[in-house]
Each structure stands twice: as structure tokens, then as C-alpha cells.
Amino acid sequence: MSGTIFRSKLLCDNTWLIQGEGCTSYLVVGDERGLVIDTGFSTQNIQQYAQSLTDRPVRWAANTHGHFDHTGGNGWFERAFMSAEAAKIAKTPYPSKRALRYPLDYPVTVVGDGDVIDLGNRPLEVIEIPAHAPSSIAFLDTKGRILFGGDEVARGVMLYWQQPEPQPTVEQHARNMEKLLKRRGEFDFVCSGHGDGLDDAALVEILLEHDRWIMAGNEGTPFALRERDPNEPPPEDLVWYQIEYKRTSTFKGTTIGYDIRYVHDRR
Numbered sequence: 691m692s693g694t695i696f697r698s699k700l701l702c703d704n705t706w707l708i709q710g711e712g713c714t715s716y717l718v719v720g721d722e723r724g725l726v727i728d729t730g731f732s733t734q735n736i737q738q739y740a741q742s743l744t745d746r747p748v749r750w751a752a753n754t755h756g757h758f759d760h761t762g763g764n765g766w767f768e769r770a771f772m773s774a775e776a777a778k779i780a781k782t783p784y785p786s787k788r789a790l791r792y793p794l795d796y797p798v799t800v801v802g803d804g805d806v807i808d809l810g811n812r813p814l815e816v817i818e819i820p821a822h823a824p825s826s827i828a829f830l831d832t833k834g835r836i837l838f839g840g841d842e843v844a845r846g847v848m849l850y851w852q853q854p855e856p857q858p859t860v861e862q863h864a865r866n867m868e869k870l871l872k873r874r875g876e877f878d879f880v881c882s883g884h885g886d887g888l889d890d891a892a893l894v895e896i897l898l899e900h901d902r903w904i905m906a907g908n909e910g911t912p913f914a915l916r917e918r919d920p921n922e923p924p925p926e927d928l929v930w931y932q933i934e935y936k937r938t939s940t941f942k943g944t945t946i947g948y949d950i951r952y953v954h955d956r957r
């Protein structure tokens with residue numbers, strides 16, 4: 691397609707990575723239909739672009755969580771699947787995007803643990819894994835043997851919310867990784883929310899090891915604003931609260947940002 695900002699690459703049979711704006715999107719196609727996991731926040735029509743990659747109808751979207759960089763393109767689809775928590779915020783553009791026109795009048799289907807979205811001989815099972823966001827779910831594609839983990843199963847995981855307190859705990863993230871590892875026999879690859887291809891499923895084990903390493907008392911380096919990645923959202927979209935409590939931990943090729951007051955669950 692000419693004039694499009696979208697780029698794609700085929701990851702494996704009937705599975706594409708789409709790079710647009712905001713997050714990384716994935717087109718997953720079964721015998722009957724295709725579905726786009728996370729839709730970015732480009733104002734260009736990602737549904738139309740995804741449809742150009744396959745003959746099967748691509749009318750559905752699904753979101754790993756409710757952050758607008760993952761949900762902004764939902765309105766180009768007939769329906770979006772997401773968690774109940776995601777539904778509360780998915781239609782709220784980030785401050786820097788409020789002046790732009792997004793189609794936001796789309797029906798939402800709420801899904802939770804154990805629900806299956808069937809694309810025709812290609813089921814996607816929902817697994818709730820809230821930490822980076824209270825709304826996070828993973829999609830387990832047992833046919834393609836891929837786990838779509840959003841921002842929870844990624845090389846860089848950010849465990850703080852856009853508020854002073856409370857924050858998600860490292861322990862909660864660890865529990866989620868343990869939950870995913872119970873299904874470890876059913877996937878070989880991980881696709882993450884801002885990734886650039888198929889990552890090895892061992893990433894889940896490394897993240898659990900990393901969580902436990904922090905929980906054992908190994909403290910990350912103090913967070914410094916100058917560490918900000920130029921690809922991060924503008925300051926009005928990403929407000930840092932109480933940075934004196936924030937730490938950045940690096941371990942075996944993964945980075946976890948967390949709040950030192952929220953390593954362990956508060957009981």
C-alpha cells in the first residue's frame with residue numbers, strides 16, 4: 691500500500707508483525723478470520739493495512755491491556771476484545787493525542803481468564819496477568835505456539851502506574867510469570883508489546899528469575915530522567931511520580947523498572 695506508515699514482516703505461517711505508531715501490532719490469521727492484537731495509536735487505518743496482508747476477513751481487534759498506545763486503532767475494527775479493566779480506559783486518548791480524531795465508537799467484548807477467541811482452527815486463550823497495568827491479559831496461541839504477552843512479557847517491563855501510590859509489586863509480576871510457566875509446554879515463542887519479532891519462550895523464565903533476584907534484595911540503580919528513551923511518549927503523556935523510589939534493574943538482557951516500596955505484596 692502506498693502512502694502508508696505501516697510496515698510488516700511475516701513471523702511464521704499466518705502471523706505478521708505490524709509496525710505503525712505506539713506499539714507493535716500482530717496479525718494472527720486462522721482458517722476463518724484474522725485478528726489484530728494491539729492496534730497502536732496511528733490515525734491511519736490499521737485494519738485496512740492488515741486486511742491487505744490476507745484473504746481472510748480481518749474485522750476483530752484484541753488488546754493486551756488498556757493503554758492507549760495499544761488501543762488507539764481499535765475503532766477501525768468491528769469489535770475489540772479486552773479485559774474489563776481495559777474497557778474502562780481504552781477509549782481515552784493520551785493528552786498529546788486528544789486533538790486528533792480517532793474512531794472510538796466501537797463495540798467491546800470483555801474477556802477474562804480461560805476465555806477463547808477462535809479464529810478457525812486457531813484458538814487464542816486469555817490469561818490474566820495484571821502488573822504493568824491492572825488490565826493486562828496475555829493471548830496464548832497454541833496452534834502457532836506463541837504467547838502474546840503485551841508489556842508484561844517483554845525485554846523491558848515497567849512496573850509503575852501513572853499515580854503516586856499504590857504501585858504494582860514485583861511479587862505480583864513474579865506470580866504472573868509462574869502462572870504462564872504452567873503453560874510453558876504449549877508455546878515456543880513470545881511476542882511482546884513493543885518487540886520486533888519472535889522472542890524465545892525462555893524470556894518468561896528469565897523474567898521470573900529477575901523478579902526473584904529483586905525480591906531477594908538486589909536493588910536496581912536509581913531512576914534518572916536522563917535515562918528516558920527518545921521513543922518514549924512525550925512528558926505530558928508519561929508523568930513520573932516520586933522518582934526517588936524508582937529503580938531500574940538489569941538482569942540477563944532484561945530491564946525491570948519498579949518502586950522500592952512495592953517489591954513484595956503488602957499484606
Ligand SMILES: [Zn+2]
Pocket residue numbers: 755757822823841
Ligand atoms: Zn502499557
